[in-house]
Amino acid sequence: MSEIVAVDAEPLDLPLSEPFEIALGTRREASNVLVTVETADGTRGHGEGSPLPPVTGETRTAALETVRAATELLEGEPVEEYRRLTALVRDAFPGMVSATFALETAVLDTYCREREIPLSALFGGPPTTVETDLTVPILPPAEAGERAATAVERGYNRLKLKLGTDVSTDVERVAAVLDAVPNVGLKIDANQGWTPKETVRFADRLADENVRLELIEQPVPASDVTGLADVTRRVDVPIAADEAVFAPQDAVRIVHENAADIINVKPSKSGLLGAADIVSIARGADLELMIGCMLESAVGIHASAHLVAGSGAFRYVDLDGNRLLASDVVPTDDGPGHEIGGPGHGVTPDR
Known part of the structure; x- marks a missing residue:
């Protein structure tokens, strides 16, 4: 070497x-x-x-x-x-x-x-197709429903809906999305936008309507781990920690305080090797794992997808950053499947 x-x-x-x-x-x-x-x-x-x-x-x-x-x-x-x-x-x-x-x-x-x-070999396995959800941003309810329907037409059967504003309006957004695509798997991401009480009220409103969600991601401020733990105890929907976890040490705190059901691992915060350490911590504590991203091109997204493929650890995959771009650094498909390969992460950006 x-x-x-x-x-x-x-x-x-x-x-x-x-x-x-x-x-x-x-x-x-x-x-x-x-x-x-x-x-x-x-x-x-x-x-x-x-x-x-x-x-x-x-x-x-x-x-x-x-x-x-x-x-x-x-x-x-x-x-x-x-x-x-x-x-x-x-x-x-x-x-x-x-x-x-x-x-x-x-x-x-x-x-x-x-x-x-391939990069995936460092994490224990070969590169395989990795399927992601697609994110619907904060929009008026009717527009959110339209965006969700378009995503399903593109082949996505799992969506993530951005919320974290007024609880009543957020409930309307969920209703509009599920009216448009009733059979979709739906995650909620509040991006720290609610208090613990608001989170419980949101979850109770949906429970009254018999709405089933895959998870609610980081509903409260990242600094409020106590509040996150309170929500996890009081809400039946699985709660995911995201912004509260940057490093393996943060994951240990989440485990110690029983603050979440799921840890959303973002290599863009922890790095790939740190992400692998967080995977080990979550597995040892019997927590589910999600992987997330920022608004990255295929370079960052495929690197993270290699971690998914190699480790086989992630139940929830939210690697849609490059699907939100007007154009990528290399030609990529539009649907939910990331076709990854090597050597390395397999992406040489066209500069």
Whole structure:
């Protein structure tokens, strides 16, 4: 194996096909970071980060600066020591999760490409088709129903509905979606938009209507783990922790406090190796697992899909970031199936 000789970072602007509103704001494009790592034998690997200040705490400018500052830590180092290098970068730049995810992915991708193996092999299995849900953003109820019907026509049989505003209006959104597509599997993501009492009221309203949901994701602020645990005890619908879990240590707290039924693992926050550690923690505690994403292109999405395929650990898959883009960095299908391959994560972006 050879040494890393170059690390390059550049901005990656990805317009969305439609405005995307969640409880934390509205996005019209993804302002991402693309990282390329090159080794002495000419092998190149790619990684991507999607900084979003309300979630990751980073701007893109800060993420780019972090990657460039990390270059001196990586150049001259053997790529096969990817675990040590990942730890080195994360220790040097705590909290810069998008930048370090992009760097880690690029290093792992390079390592696997040199060995001519798929990234999924690092997590225990071969690359297989990974099916995702599709997210419906916050819209007026009638429009949410129309968007859901269009998604089902595109082949999606599982949807995630963004909520987290007024509870009564959110209940109307759910009703409109299920009127339009009554047999769809439906997840709810409030993006920290409710209080514990509002979450219970929302769940009770749906229970009165005999509405069955797959899960409710991060209904309360990430800092309110006690409130999340209270909701988990009082609500029959499975509760997923998302923004409350960035690192394996956060997953341990969720387990210790019985704060959720499901952990939503986002490699864009924890990194791929950290995500694998969270998988082990959740499995040991008999919690279900979900995988999520930011607004990433096929680079980030396929890297995460390799974790899904290799580990076989995830019951719920929400890897639809590139399905929301006006165009991807490589040609990709429009439906729910991510056809992944190697070597590495298999995506060489057309720049």
